[in-house]
Amino acid sequence: MSCAFDLTHYRELLTAGDYSWATFDREPRAGDLLLRHDVDLSLDAALAMARLEQELGARATYFLMTESRFYNLGSHAGRDAIAELRELGHAVGLHAVYPKAQLDERFDPVIAWHNPDPEYMSEPIDGAVNVMQSPWFTPGHYRSDSNHHWREGCPHDELASGALDWLQLLVHPEIWVYEGTTMRETMEAMLEAKRNEWVDALIDDRIDMT
Ligand SMILES: [Zn+2]
Numbered sequence: 485m486s487c488a489f490d491l492t493h494y495r496e497l498l499t500a501g502d503y504s505w506a507t508f509d510r511e512p513r514a515g516d517l518l519l520r521h522d523v524d525l526s527l528d529a530a531l532a533m534a535r536l537e538q539e540l541g542a543r544a545t546y547f548l549m550t551e552s553r554f555y556n557l558g559s560h561a562g563r564d565a566i567a568e569l570r571e572l573g574h575a576v577g578l579h580a581v582y583p584k585a586q587l588d589e590r591f592d593p594v595i596a597w598h599n600p601d602p603e604y605m606s607e608p609i610d611g612a613v614n615v616m617q618s619p620w621f622t623p624g625h626y627r628s629d630s631n632h633h634w635r636e637g638c639p640h641d642e643l644a645s646g647a648l649d650w651l652q653l654l655v656h657p658e659i660w661v662y663e664g665t666t667m668r669e670t671m672e673a674m675l676e677a678k679r680n681e682w683v684d685a686l687i688d689d690r691i692d693m694t
């Protein structure tokens with residue numbers, strides 16, 4: 485099995501073990517897989533991943549930004565994306581930029597800081613679960629795929645063997661949905677997709693592209 489960052493291996497990861505799909509609405513317990521997606525760059529990638537998960541019977545929590553430079557949650561596309569994530573059965577939390585932890589009716593009361601500094605990363609937040617606070621974050625029960633790299637190795641073997649009692653698994657959709665063998669290649673593929681999306685948006689906006 486190749487540990488590629490693509491949807492083929494993602495499917496293998498999700499179907500490797502026999503875990504229960506859990507969200508952050510209660511403390512983790514034995515057998516839980518807390519599937520977390522920080523959506524940093526692309527709502528389209530989040531939706532592609534969300535549809536695949538629904539097909540596999542998986543449930544995840546999507547953390548969306550209100551202050552992203554790369555997408556606009558207040559646009560039609562943004563509102564449609566949240567609605568579709570909910571329809572697919574996923575939970576939606578806030579991917580917040582410190583210190584603004586401003587929840588509204590679009591979000592469940594759960595927050596993941598974007599690129600957090602160690603000083604506040606695991607601090608409790610008033611009125612919401614911080615995904616990096618104990619017990620949701622517990623050393624040995626956490627894996628993340630940042631920048632085409634599993635710091636502690638790809639977890640598919642441990643998921644398959646049940647070696648992990650429970651796990652919070654952080655997966656960034658852009659890395660898996662767009663093709664490439666390096667982060668740079670994957671980002672180039674995403675930029676090409678975004679270019680096409682923007683051309684369509686210009687036409688929608690009555691810009692003459694003929
Ligand atoms: Zn793997």
Ligand SMILES: [Zn+2]
Nearest residue numbers: 522524598599
């Ligand atoms: Zn982030």
